[in-house]
Amino acid sequence: MKIGRLAVSLVLLWLMATPLWALQGHLRALGSYQDASPASQQPSQWNSVGQWRLAESFSPSSSLTLELAATATGWYRQHPTPYDEATANQRLDLTHAANDSHQTLYLTNIDRLNLKWSHGDHLISVGRQAIGFGRIVLNSPLDIIAPFAPSALITDVRPGIDALRWNFNPTAASQLQAVQVWGDNSTNNSSVISFEALLDGGDLLFLTGWLGSRPVLGLGLAGQIAGVGVKLEATSYGGKSEQDAEDIHDEFTIAAIELDARLVDDIYLTVDYLFNGCGSPDAEDIPDLLSSAFYQEQRAYLTGRHYLLAAVSAQLHPLLTLELFTINNLDDQSLLVRPGLTASLSDNLSMDVHYAFFSGSSPHNASPTSEFGGQGDLATVYISYYF
Helix, strand or coil: CECCHHHHHHHHHHHHHCCHHHCEEEEEEEEEEECCEHHHCECCEEEEEEEEEEEEEECCCCCEEEEEEEEEEEEEECCCCCCCCCCCCCCCECEEEECCCCCEEEEEEEEEEEEEEEECCEEEEEEEECCCCCCCCCCCCCCCCCCCCCCCCCCCCCCCEEEEEEEECCCCCEEEEEEEECCCCHHHCEEEEEEEEEECCEEEEEEEEEECCEEEEEEEEEEEECCEEEEEEEEEEECCCCCCCCCCCCEEEEEEEEEEEECCCCEEEEEEEEEECCCCCCHHHHHHHHCCHHHHCCCCCCCCCEEEEEEEEEEEECCEEEEEEEEEECCCCEEEEEEEEEEECCCCEEEEEEEEEEECCCCECCECCCCCCCCCCEEEEEEEEEC
C-alpha cells in the first residue's frame, strides 16, 4: 500500500513544528570513493551523502507514548545507480524518492511511527518500529528480521519495520515477546515468538515462528569463561520462499560462535566463526544467490559458506580510537580488510575515516571466482553531529 507524499509531509511538519529542545536526531555528511576495477568492469565511483534525522517521543499519558522519526537525505552519485528500496518488512510505503535516475537523489523516509502502551509487566507497540534479536556483534544468526550487513559502517539507527509487538516480563530476569510483522505482501508477513532469560551461567535466547513463508527455529547462549565472552547462536530455516525469486536451498542453518576479550589496556578483540548455510562454497553460485528471495529481502548478505570475522579496537587517546575489521571467506580465500579511525571532535561531534581493501581471485569471463576479488579499494569518511 502506497501512502505517498501526504503522510511523509504530515510527519515532517509535526517534527519541524516541535520545539528544538524536544527533538533528538543527527546531522551527517558522508563521502566515499571506490577505485575502478577493470577485472569486474567496475568504474571508479564518487558518492557523497548529506542526512538530517529528526525524532520525537510524545507521551499524552503515563502509559502511552507516540514515537516519530523522519530522515531527509541528499545523495550525489558520480554514476547513477537505482535506489534499492527494500520493503520486505514494511507494509506501508513511507518513502519518497526524487531524481532517482539522475546523479543527485533526494530521499525522505519515515522510519519510526508507532504507539506504545504499557501496563504493569506488559508493553504493546504497534506501527513502524525497531526490533532486533541476537547478542553476537559481528554477524548475528538470530537477528533475522532486518539485519545490518556485516560490513555496514553506520549501524546507530536500526531500520524500521511495520509490526505489532507484545512484551511480557514473567520475572525480573526473563522476557517473553511476540512479534507480528506486516511485509510488503502477505508472503512476507512474519510471526515470531521469543523468550529471553538471564541464568546463573549466562543468557538464553530462544525464538520460533515464521519468517515470511519459512518456518524458523533459533537458539542462543551467551556467557563468560575465564574473562572471555562467549556467544553461540544458530537459526534453522525450513522450506523455500513462495516468491518468484525462490530460495536455492530447501532447508538451511546459519550458526556462529563469537569470542570477545580485552587483551591489554584499551585493546579489545572480537572474533567470529560463521557457518552461512544459505550461501554456497562455490563462487559461481553468487549470481543465483544474490537474485534469490532470501537475499533480495536483505535477510543475508554474505554468499559463501564458511567465514572468519574479526574486529580489534585500540583506544589511542580518550578522543581517538583505532579500529580494524576483517571478513575472510574460507571457501575461496577472498578477504575484506578495513582499518579505520574514530575521532571525537566534541561532546556531540565525531568523525570516522575508513579504507577497505579487497583481496581474491578476479572474475573470469564476467563470472565471479571469489566473493571479494575484483573489487576496487573503498575510502570512506563521515562526520556525525548528534543532538
